[in-house]
Amino acid sequence: MPERVIPGGSGGLIPLGAADVLWVGLTTESAVPTASAAFTCSPADARVGYVLLGGRVVATVKASGGQWSVLESEVRRAAAELNAVEMDCQDLVRIGPFGGAPKKECNETTLLRWRQRITRELQDLGESERADGREGGRPSHLAGIDWRRLLVERTRDRTARTWWLPRAVVRLLDAAEHTEKQWLQAAGTCQGNAAVTEPPAHHGRARAADGLQATSSDCSTAPLRSYNGELQGHLYSALTRKPGTSRKVAGWACAICRTAPAAVLDHCHEHGYVRAPVCHSCNTQERPDHLYSNDIRVANHYTRLFDTHAADWLCHWHRCPGCRARTTLPLPHLAAWTAYVACRSLRPTHRDARGSRARKPCGVLRVSWTGSHNAPRSCLLTVAVDFCPSGEHRVLAQVPYREAAKRFGTWLAETAPDVAAAAGPDRLDGLPARFRPVIADTSGEGLALF
Template identity: 65%
Template sequence: MSERVLPGRVAGLVTLAAADSLWAGLTAGSAVPMTCAVFTRFSPDAKPGLYIMLGTCVVKLVRSADGQLSVPETEVRRAAAAVNAVETDALDLVRIGPFRGVPEQTCTGGTLRRWRQRISRELQEPHSSGRSARHKPRPAALSHLAGIDWRQMLVEQPRGRTERTWWLPRAVVRLLDAAEYTEAQWLHTTQCQPSTPVTEQPSHPREPLGSRGRPTTGADGPGIQPRPYSGELKGQLYSVVSRKPGMSRTVAGWACAVCRTASAAVLDHCHEHGYIRAPVCPSCNTLERPDHLYDNDIRVAGRYTRLFDTETADWLRHWHRCPGCRTRTTLPLPHLAAWTAHTASRTLRPTHPGARGRKPCGVLRVAWTGSQNTPRSCLLTVSVDFCPSGEHRVLAQILYREAADRFRTWLAEIAPDVAAEAGPDRLDGLPAESRPVIADANGDDLALF
């Protein structure tokens, strides 16, 4: 069957208006809402050259024989295919702002640079009012980000009486982070080229995103890639390393130690023992962070399915980069509490009939009294909020010591290689001076450590 003739196509190039029509048709069924008119409303801020970010692909504008600006049709189709492969979970959200203490950023150096701050700044404009802002006209430079209509997915949550926070699905955040990195690397490699459109059509896309929103390996990625993390900061204290000059630039040079594809941005560290685990990207750092309701009370969100079910070995290996957790064969108290509620107490959670069979009851939550430094008196309470029938409350109360013992047994079964590297006899990576432990009035409670 012959290919349908696309109006505006000449020698593999399509006009900007035709490219808009093609893009809208190809991405109509995408899980990530995409904007139209991405080609006729591109921002000329980024130089050298004129280009358009479509997801994680850089599509360069070329000048056809008749002098009109055009884009390669194959590049548009390839970018659409990469975007259509991304799957989103509307309940797996990442906070994108506002954050206090963030300096004002200019809109130069790329259309996606500091995209979180740019979204926050736009939403905080006097004429912007949450979701209604998507229906108001915007400047071309801020009309979309990498072709993504982020306003359709933006979730606004209250924080106190006057403040509000903004959230996007994790897959979209990963997509925008990858697009920002691709654009920065492309600009770096083309900074010596002239700022006028050329007749060539090379494109330097970032590796396409897989179904979970993570980049997958590809041969046509950007020329400069972050280097793998090889344990250079093993056993070092975060309080010391984080104060070293230029550390943020050093961290950005590593690939995320968890997903191993995105560029790292922060040093993930154990808040309980103070040791650095590894550099990670913002998305993995948010995924790892407990969903605190209060200081001693967390909600067991849907992301724990990845932490303790689908990607268990990777995350356990990451957490045990902390010498304190590794030698004691445990997890920090909030993580251990979440594991206890999500895994060890799974059979205790009741179910209710639903439209598609039975579903788990309410929202799982776990709280604790005391701390890991007083294991005899530390008690974990697993409960259910928002039970449809109003009958279920507390599911179980488990002592910290019992929860730690259950975790050790489970660790040996689910990740034997991680368990083999753990234990009190594994002191090779533990610094001589560790964090002081608060003395327990009962005396023998510190035997656990």
């Protein structure tokens, strides 16, 4: 039997109970709350050969006396990685429900399909249990993260409930799911969602002290490939019919954040071209906040899209040959840009209700459009303010499409000159003669927007 290591000691093997205490102690100051039973409660199960901590796989070791242990140094490494994560609790991503019954995992010890796991657990809880935040003693962690403490529940029309988590946590859990999948495949025992019982001896097993066998986590994950435009110019409808596309996508890192594994192919809904493989988090952030098919509410995430990370997002949108040739954005994004950037100076402000001299922007911006892009003179963007405290502000501006596109082109050249230089009407090679209509025209004239 190896010597029992006290947390903070030499970095050798420690029992799972001590690892639980060490994990919580090391992550006390972390922005992401952690669980006190990360090693000993479902979905963690040391007997399958590993435990997930954040986005990291920590291998477990079985001693000759039958006691499961873990390397203290691996716990410390996982804790350090989690402590480095920054989190904005206001930047939320919807995680469900999205309709339909969640699929049941083949094995309850795996994290695979964490969204379905959370949805099923929340749907199983009664109203009183949800109000308490947890079900008497039932664990509420995934990959060592106490997700219940971060869950935000929103109700619409007093009946429809939706669940949201901070974007940083969504990315962590996506990374954990990807890491686990790669670990299982590398161990050679992944069959669907089945758990690992004993990794094969030829696959990265190292002899530990006193005859113990430990599974090396270094062999568990293949590095994600950087996306270098391999799918540029491909139509989304054609790629989705090709077998093996989803497996190929999963091998790339997200083309936007470049840290999380890609999960979906983001594509232009108006021209039909693939932009790039992205993670669920970035795909959610990119999606316009449609109220209706021709109505956008300009939410907080547009600060990143058109301000702090504008150059990256503009480069991403212009991966679509149609948008690049027109030197513009898809109509919903152009509408949101017009409200957020071009009409920013028109937005009224009100004195802060707390009595300070500072003034805050009034209400919430909303922009709608009528008419058709194919007949630019008929396409008009209307920018308005919702939820004004005094109810005095309505329509701020009405901007013709041509004027909005011209303003955007000027702003693009100032904000992302490299993107602007690669765009323009001389880049029409390979574009279809007629774009497929995707967004229905609501003007009643029977025209398609694109």
